[in-house]
Amino acid sequence: MPLAAVILAAGQGTRMKSALPKVLHPVAGRPMIEYVLDAVRGAGADRVIVVVGYEAGAVEALLTDRVEAVRQPEQLGTGHAVLQAGPLLTGYDGDILVLCGDTPLVTAEDLLTLVRAHRGAKVAATVLTAELSKPEGYGRIIRDAGGGVTGIVEQKDAGPAELAVREVNSGIYCFAAGALFDALAELTPDNAQGEYYLTDCVRRLKEAGQGVFAVRIPVATRISGINTRVQLARVEALMRREIVERLMLSGVTVPDPSSIFIDAGVRVGRDSVVYPFTFLEGQTVVGERCRIGPGARLVDATLADGVEVQYAVVKGSSLASGVTVGPFAYIRPDCAIGEGVKVGDFVELKKSVIGPGSKVPHLSYIGDATLGENVNIGAGTITCNYDGRRKWPTRIGSRSFIGSNTNLVAPVNIGEEAVTGAGSTITRDVPDGALGVARARQENLPGWSGRQSGLIKKSFPPDE
């Protein structure tokens, strides 16, 4: 039996109070609808239709080529939204999973449980439900004396007895295609919100003598819907805990799981340690035996094995094995840091290649530079890579020694095994093996301080 999925994502998400469509708000670094998409694919849906509306272009742009998109020109309710998928499904005679783009914790297994229950019961509609201690905001599942489902009542339309029901509608259903579109065609908006409710299909099918069924999800939190930013934060916390627990079970040590933030797409190798106050974001990959944090932020960074990063930010760069970074370093995008390199304190690197074994230990800015192997950069050295109009490159050959506080005015090439004198402003190339010095010679004026009365106070701490 074929399985199609319809994901509802046309609403603005009024309660989010945001210009960004709700389904594009990130949860653990990924737009929330991506998780829903993964779940339906994992459950084996062979067609996925997404109903878009508010900021349709932005949602379509994210999902291009992966799904069929259909527009709901006006957001007249969840039932009206599903109806828009009708033309794409003419003649389709399988089962249809219907779910919302705002429940990112639902898993493929949950959807499979639903589909299996639906097929086992041979009914027209099956709804996935959950038992919540605080059911506020959700539609309530109404059952008859025999326990059979008779309908779903929205919170805003519910009377006191219905409000007391704690079994809620997850917003996730499995329908027989024909029955679904028959019921949708008959919906009316006579309810508190004046909308065409998808939930009404259940009552209509029941009244028409069709079988309807409900299956309870084992872990209620997994149907958590996001309507407000408070719920967004709650779901985010649950998602992040799952991510960290998965990492710990795969061999990563995390002394304090509550103080680290790891995005869904991040990978960390075994025997690595992630210390508190650390953020691993985007497509970051961390190798084995690394020590990350405390206080590290890695964004789209690739770290090989045995790398250490503390109190530092690394973005869009790769660090080879044995690199140490920080404390207090900033590695900006497009850096390739070679094996065993030391990037020390108060160092900023940008778009640079640092060869294996090189050291940039303190107080430097290195931008648009290419360093060979085993180069030593003295404290305070900077590349002057920008002349106000464009950026220029700096090259430093292997085993060169750059004296402290050297200004390397780009474009400039320092040869191999070359040296620059401390405090030099290097504007011309330095050949292999040469010493480049570019600073005024020191002059001493004897007895000078004595002639400047009052300049040097002879007020050493008085004797007892």
Ligand code: UD1
């Ligand atoms: C809906 C259900 C409720 C259920 C809850 C589960 C209805 C009437 N209510 O309520 O029973 O407990 O989900 O989370 O179905 N959407 C459209 N077009 C529209 C309206 C909504 O595409 O015209 C989309 C939204 O973008 C969203 C989803 O449908 O992704 C659900 O809409 P939302 O307004 O969040 O419904 P709830 O009030 O949460």
Ligand code: CA
């Ligand atoms: Ca919702």
